[in-house]
Amino acid sequence: MKITVKFFAGIAESTGKRVHELHFDHSPNVKDIINSLISEFPQAAEMIKRSMVSVNHDYAKPEQNITETDEVALIPPVSGGEEPLYEVTTEPLSADRLIAKVSNPYAGAILTFVGTVREFTHGKRTVYLEYEAYPEMAIKKMEEIANEIKEKWPDTKVAMSHRVGKLAIEEISVIIAVASPHREAGFEAGRYAIERLKQIVPVWKKEIWEDGEEWIGHQEGPWKPQTEK
Template sequence: MQINVHLFAGVAEAVGSRTWSGDLPEGATVADLFARLADEHPGASSLLRVAFASVNHAYSTPETVLSSSDEIAILPPVSGGQDTEMTEERFLITKSPLSVEEMLKKVRNPLCGAVNLFVGTVREMTHGQRTVHLEYEAYAPMAIKMMAQIADEIQERWPDTQVAMAHRVGKLEIEDAAVVIAVATPHRAASYEAGRYAIERLKEIVPVWKKEVWSDNTQWMGHQQGPWNPLRPGSEG
C-alpha cells in the first residue's frame, strides 16, 4: 500500500523533505514506518527515536496499524508554521501578530470574576547565548485539535472555565509575542491554576516547534519538560 507522510521541523531537515511517500505491506504499523525511515535516512535516526506519529490528527502508539487513506505525520518533540492561518473559535495558529485584547474578548463573560493572561515572548538571551530571532512551525490542524483538548481537560478540573489560545508561527523578532493564553474563571485562585496548567500542557502535546537562530548557529528546540510523551494523561490540577 502507498503511504504518504508529513514531516516537520528537525525530522524534515534530516530527511531533506517535508513529505515522504513509499510502499509498505498491508498491516504495517507505525513502528514499521519508523524503521523504514531510519533505514533510508540514517541521519534522522536519533530524532525518530524520540518522535511520535500522528494518525488522523491523533498521537498514535508504535503498534497502530496504518492504511493508505490515513493522514500521517511524524512529529519530533514539540517546544511550544503552517503557511496559512488556521482558527477554530477560541484557538488560533497564525503568522500574524497576536492580539492580547482579542484573546481577552474570547473568554470574558458575566459569570467570570477573574481572567488570567499568559503572554510568551521572544527573549534575547538564553543561557548566555544571544538569540537573533526565532522561527516557529506548527502542524496546524492537529495543533488546533490539541488546544481544544486542553480546554476540555481544564473544564473537567476547573468547571465554568473559558479558555482561548493563540500561537504565532513563522519568523519572530525579539519581544514579539509567540503565544497568548486567556483563562477566565469564576474565582481568582482557579484562574492562576488553570492558566499554568494550560501553558504547561500546551508545551507537552501541541505540535509546535521552535528554531533558535543565533549569530553563529541554529537549533531546533525540543520538549523542555523532561522526556516527551504526548500520550501521557494530563496531570492533576
C-alpha cells in the same frame, strides 16, 4: 418583581420572541437575568451564555442590580459569529483579542499568559526565532487541554493562540487567556494550560544565534525531551 428583557438577532430567532418578561421575588442582578433566561430557553442556552446584558443602553456587569424601571436587553455576539478559541496564525497576537473571546457574565477574573521571544538563553544571544507547527493537530490538542481544564475547574473558559513564522526579539509567540468565576482557579488553570501546551501541542522553534541555529521542540514534548527547563 417583573423585569422586561428585549431580544435581538439570533436570540430573537431562537426563542421566537422580541420581548420577554421575567418574574422574581427579589431584586435581581444581571447574573440572575442570565440564569433565568438559560432556564426558560434551553434551546438558546449557548448563545445566551455568550451574550451581554445592557441596562439603560450601557453594558452591565454581572453583579449590577436591576429594577423594574430599567430598560434591559440581551446583546448576542456581534459581527457574524464567534471567533475560534484556539488558533495557529502568522499574524501578530493580541491579548485584548483573546480576553474578548473568553469574557462572559460568569467570569470574576480573566488572566492571561503571554510568551515572548527573549534575547539571551543560557548566555547565548538569540537573533530571532522561527516557529513551525502542525496546525490541525495543534488546534485539536489545544481543545483537549481546554476540556481538561473545564473538568478540573468548572465554568472556566480558555482561549489559546500560537504564532508561527519569523519572530523578532520581544514579539509575542503565544497567548493563553483564562476566564473563571474566581481568581484562584484562573491562576491554577492558566499555569496548567501553558504546561500542557508545552507537553502535547506540536509546535517547534528554530533558534537562530549569532554563531549558529537549531530546531528545538517544546521542553517536555515527546519529540525532544529535555531535563533542563
